[in-house]
Amino acid sequence: MKILVSLSLLAMFNLNAQDLKKGEELYKQCIACHGVKGEGNPAQKAPKLAGQHDWYIEKQLNDMKVGKIRQNAAMVPFLNKLSPQDMKDLALYISKL
Amino acid sequence: MKILVSLSLLAMFNLNAQDLKKGEELYKQCIACHGVKGEGNPAQKAPKLAGQHDWYIEKQLNDMKVGKIRQNAAMVPFLNKLSPQDMKDLALYISKL
Numbered sequence: 001m002k003i004l005v006s007l008s009l010l011a012m013f014n015l016n017a018q019d020l021k022k023g024e025e026l027y028k029q030c031i032a033c034h035g036v037k038g039e040g041n042p043a044q045k046a047p048k049l050a051g052q053h054d055w056y057i058e059k060q061l062n063d064m065k066v067g068k069i070r071q072n073a074a075m076v077p078f079l080n081k082l083s084p085q086d087m088k089d090l091a092l093y094i095s096k097l
Numbered sequence: 098m099k100i101l102v103s104l105s106l107l108a109m110f111n112l113n114a115q116d117l118k119k120g121e122e123l124y125k126q127c128i129a130c131h132g133v134k135g136e137g138n139p140a141q142k143a144p145k146l147a148g149q150h151d152w153y154i155e156k157q158l159n160d161m162k163v164g165k166i167r168q169n170a171a172m173v174p175f176l177n178k179l180s181p182q183d184m185k186d187l188a189l190y191i192s193k194l
Contacts, residue, residue: 040150047153053137056144071166 018054019085023093026086029078038097045074050097057091115151116182120190123183126175135194142171147194154188 030049034040038050049057063070065079065087082090127146131137135147146154160167162176179187 040153042150042152045153048149051148052145053139055139056137069168 018092019089020092020096022086023089023091026082026090027093030090038094049094052094054088054091054095057094058087061087061090115189116186117189117193119183120186120188123179123187124190127187135191146191149191151185151188151192154191155184158184158187 030038033044033046034049035046038048038052040046040048060070061079061082062084064072064075065082067076127135130141130143131146132143135145135149137143137145157167158176158179159181161169161172162179164173
């Protein structure tokens with residue numbers, strides 16, 4: 001029973017953990033506009049992302065995907081491919097740029 | 098006539114120029130949430146602003162004031178006091194943080 005509880009807790013933890021390596025992989029599709037170092041690009045209307053708080057990046061990605069309080073048509077094709085976990089991983093990687 | 102045209106051009110230029118000093122003054126009302134150095138604060142749900150591109154800051158301030166493609170109730174009391182020129186000045190100051 002104890003082992004089962006421990007395993008369940010471990011699974012829950014891993015489910016919510018942020019995966020930096022996965023974030024780095026996911027970020028490759030952001031580079032064309034936001035830059036390798038997340039520096040942004042006025043020509044693409046892409047803001048600087050480097051060093052932004054991870055909770056903020058995650059919230060904005062989610063808000064733009066839902067499209068109620070924040071609408072960004074250019075981001076939609078990318079957002080549609082991101083799961084909630086992807087957003088967490090991506091946010092962590094961006095916060096470390 | 099030449100002088101008149103020159104003066105008019107000068108006035109137009111000044112009207113659109115960004116005033117760093119004015120931006121610094123305006124930023125004082127942002128410090129409580131966004132921090133002296135624009136570092137942001139999770140407890141206030143305030144993102145990092147430091148070093149963001151000025152055109153992006155200006156656009157977001159304007160978008161949040163208009164409230165169509167971006168809604169942020171917490172920012173509205175501040176946005177209502179900002180003119181388009183204030184937003185330009187503030188954006189310049191923030192981009193230098």
